Amino acid sequence: DIQMTPSPSSLSASVGDRVTITCRASQDISSYLNWYQQKPGKAPKLLIYAASYLQSGVPSRFSGSGSGTVFTLTISSLQPEDFATYFCQQSYNSPRTFGQGTKVQMK
């Protein structure tokens, strides 16, 4: 299985901050990387697919980049509704594994 490793596992930030989360794959996955947001008690929600494509309806303050083994999710100006846990997922092959998540908390 391809291992997906997020960093950091958690971070504290303030409204308006620029936040960057990294996800590393254990092998080259090209651009086959998705990002999901999960709020407490809710199902995950697709934010970004193919490493950098914004899902319909997702605010433009979210962006993704990377290819190969290193990927980043950036929130350009953190909003109150963005405090959540973010998961990466590789869609390169089966099983399409997720990372353990990065929790974004209020400072």
Add this chain to the structure above:
Amino acid sequence: EVQLVQSGVEVKEPGESLKISCKASGYSFISYWIGWVRQKPGKGLEWMGIIYPGDSDTTYSPSFQGQVSISDDKSINTAYLQWSSLKASDTAMYYCARQSRFITGNVASHLVFDIWGQGTMVTVSS
């Protein structure tokens, strides 16, 4: 509205069997794969397996192969996740999700879980 609605909370004892469901509406059920994802309390997401209701083709993660069974009933647009003998370690939230294929500018196709059910909490305890 496209949605997946899952069955309710389950509390079971070790050794018992269980089948939870995921009912699809608002789209062609047989045209999309449906996956199952486990989330243990306070932990990350685990990809368990996936089924294509068009022909019931199923793929399991090696970690879950033989531990669970995924099936579907096309007549009622419903996918299922089943255990024959539950363990305490099966205690978790279970999500179903629709897998869609998104095509990008370079004509590559990318598989995503774009619609999720609300989750079914399964507690296994004596």
